[in-house]
Each structure stands twice: as structure tokens, then as C-alpha cells.
Amino acid sequence: MEKAEQRLITEDGRRVDGRGLDEMRPVKIEAGVLDRSDGSAYIEMGKTKIYAAVYGPKEAHPRHLAQPHKAILNCRYHMASFSVEGRKAPGMTRREIELSKVIRQALESVVILEEFPRSAIDIFIEVIQADAGTRTAGVTAASLALADAGIPILDLCPGIAVGKVEGRIVLDPSEEEDKKGEADMPVAMAPRLDSIVLLQLNGRLRSEEFREALLLAKKGINVLYELQRKALSKKFASFSPMDEE
């Protein structure tokens, strides 16, 4: 007997977890959560949980990588082996290498690297639980960690994914929606500059749907931007130079 296919979106536009199509999961963003690093941040989007830390600017290693006119940015996006269903091998997968590259390039778009010639800035993103949207949450946390480190940036880079599920464009797809849906599109922006810093697409969209998805992403990005700024104000409101060291 054929089992009835479970729908991911109800007739009245509700998703499996009760969200509306343009609603993101509950978000928690904090700045300055790891003491050893020069800047750090923590983000939760639903069950996705990520730490980001920034070290630097510091001397570039190995030396020959140093650039005479700017700092180099290193970025490692990594998932903990327990972060997924089953167990992931602890080393860097091809996916993690690719995501490290696109996240680094997103952040290179906003960090004012020319302020620190011959030096390096290291960014570490550790996904401790993955439940969809990890690269965009990673960029959101990493750009906040850069701001927390006091590194000059043109703007924060909040990011969010949009998806196409059962023919509808949805904000911040859950893991189930990502897996069963028709498309997944991570977007990160520098909102003050109204510019895109990260854009990928997996899955099929008509050009009209693409436009709709991009606008929906922007909506989510503006919400995250506000939360990032609040997290920074919160940290620096209680900041007193006397507490340091």
C-alpha cells in the first residue's frame, strides 16, 4: 500500500515546524564568547549552533604568503564530528574546503585588509551542531567576531538561506526542507552597502523565483543585521578597560 506523502507546507502556508513561509527559526546571537581569541561570536538558528573566533592581525605564516600592501585572511569552516546525524570523519571534507573558500571571500569583501600590510587574520568557524543554514550562520557569526576583535570592516555580513519547497519560496529552510526541497540558496550581504558578498544556489529556480528568493533573503538579512548590532552593543555596554587582563 502506498503511504501518503507527508506535505511540508499546508494549504494555508504553514510549514512542518509551524513557521510561515517568510519566518526564520528562533535566533540567538552573542559577541565575545571565547576569552583567548581577539574576537568571537556564537550563533544559534533553530538547532544550528556555531562558534566563530578571530585571531589577529598577526604575523603571516609562512612568511612568503605575506602581502606587501594588505593583510591576508585565512578561514576555516569546520564541522564537529558529532554535529550531524551519524558521525562525520573529523578531517576537512571537500565540502568544508569549498565552504571555507566562499566564506573567506565573502569576508574579504568587507575587511579593510589594507590597514594591516604584511599580516594575517585567522578566522575559525566551528559548527557544533548542523541543522541547515550552517554556512550563512557561519558568515553571520564570523563577521560579528571580526567586529568584536575591533578589526575595521565596511559592514557586518549577515547571511541566511532561502529555499524552494513544494513550489513555494521559503526563508531559512530547515534540514528536512533543505533535503526534500527543490532548491537551496545561501545569501550573505553587506546591508549598509546593499551588496551581496556570498551567493550560491543548489537546485532549480525560474528567474522570477530567483528574484523573489533574493528579496526574501534580504528581509531575513535585515533582521539578523539588527540582532548582530544588538549583540555588539550588549557586549560593549558592559565593557570596561579595567576588566581586561
Place this chain on the structure above:
Amino acid sequence: MYRIGTKPYPTKIMHDKLYELILRGERLDGRRPYDYRTIEIKTSIIEKTDGSALVNLGGTKIIAGVKTSLGQPYPDTPEQGNIVVNAELLPLASSFFEPGPPDEKAIELARVVDRCIRESKMLDLEKIVYIPGRTVLVVYIDVYVLDYDGNYFDPAVLASVAALATAKIPVYEVRDGEVVLSHEAKTSLPIRRFPVSVTIGLLGDKIIVDPTSLEESAIDTSIVLGWSQEDEVAAIQKNLQGLISFNVMDEIIRVSKEKANELRTRLMEAVGRVGIEP
């Protein structure tokens, strides 16, 4: 000495020159902003593959080979064949490429080609399953960049799709619960669509298509769009650092879609297809 956002002087001079040209609708090599370089597609050039293609896009030369074998399906897709894409930026192609295992650029290239083929649903993977959950066809696509003058994404996708579309694979049959080679003549892979990718470079808010390596060194950023068919984009990768102004996206979509349709016509001619069976 250097201020915010400034590039090293040689790069800056090139950038400003390109921008100045683009404002007049010109480029260094005489092309207009939305022109591709000349494209040549040759198929079935390596006898020991199931399918192969060599693509020349201006001064960029890429070869793709397809081999197949029997294997196990992935646990989450027991009723689908597998696609495995690998790409290498060979050191003979450019002094910028180094020997060794694939670096982040080679991995990105392989994954973008994979995404164009997989997400466009080019192959009907359900038709290459022999025993569900146990034995399926594994399609290996290996891409080698032989000569590099910018934009390896588009010729890599063209070569891979041309190799797949012209591949001849052995016929298998299931006998007593075992998959055995049949004596029938070789057959084609189940092809549904012809995905193509279009690489776009940005100079400020101006678009150029198919940048050369000289242009790549000076552009502000770049984005690759894989189109599965008329008005359907299946893969996107912003592949360089830099900002893309939100309001340029409409133009990027419009131009890449138009160019994709042109490329697809060229590709289908090269593989001897005029229409696609549903």
C-alpha cells in the same frame, strides 16, 4: 601608501583601463562586453573512455572524460545511480597552478560542475539502477584543465556535458540476482537536459562575460550561473571576493540566461542533438 580598497598599482591600472573600455562597450581583445571567445567542442577523442570531449574557449583548453562502473548506491539514495566529479588544475596549464592534490580552487571547480549536472537533473539517475539499494551505475567525470586563459568553469561544464551526452556505456542485465554484462551493443546515458554555465565578471556595476585571465586579475568580483534549461537556473557560485550590488542581480540573470541559451545551442549542435526527448 595604500588606502582602503586600493589594489596594487599594476592591478589598479588594468582595472581602470578595463572600466574605461567597458564604458565605451569595448574590451582589450576586441570583444564586446557580452561576447564569448570562440568555442570549439570536439567529442569522442579518448578511445579508452566511455565518453570524452575537448573544449577550447579562446585560450582555455579543457578535457573531460567519462568512465562508468558498477557500484553501490549512497544510503540516502538507494534508487539512484551515482555521479562523481573530479577536477584538476594541471601545472602544465598555467604557471599559477601547482602540482599536488586538488586545492580549494580545483575542489570548487569540481563541485560547481557537479552541481550544474546534478541539480539540473541532466541524467535520469533512476534509470541507471540495476538492483535497488545494491547495484547501480557509477558515472565518473574527470575534468582536466590543460591550458588556462581565464574562465575554466564554462568550458569544464561544456566538456563534461558533451562527454556525457556522447558517452556509450555497456548494457547490463540482471540474471539470478546478479548484474552481468549483456552482449547487446553499447547504449547512451539517459540524458534529459543540457546544462551550461555562464561566468560573469564585474567591474563596478558593469558586466563582462567570459573573462580572460588578464581580465580576471583586475575585475572586482565574479559569479558563475549554471542554467539547466530555458529560464531555469540550477547552480550559482559567487567565486571571487568582492561586492555585487543588489540591483545588478537582475541584469546578471538576464544576460547569463541569454548567453546560456546561445551556449546550449552550440553544445547541442556539437553532440548532434536537435531536440530533447522528454
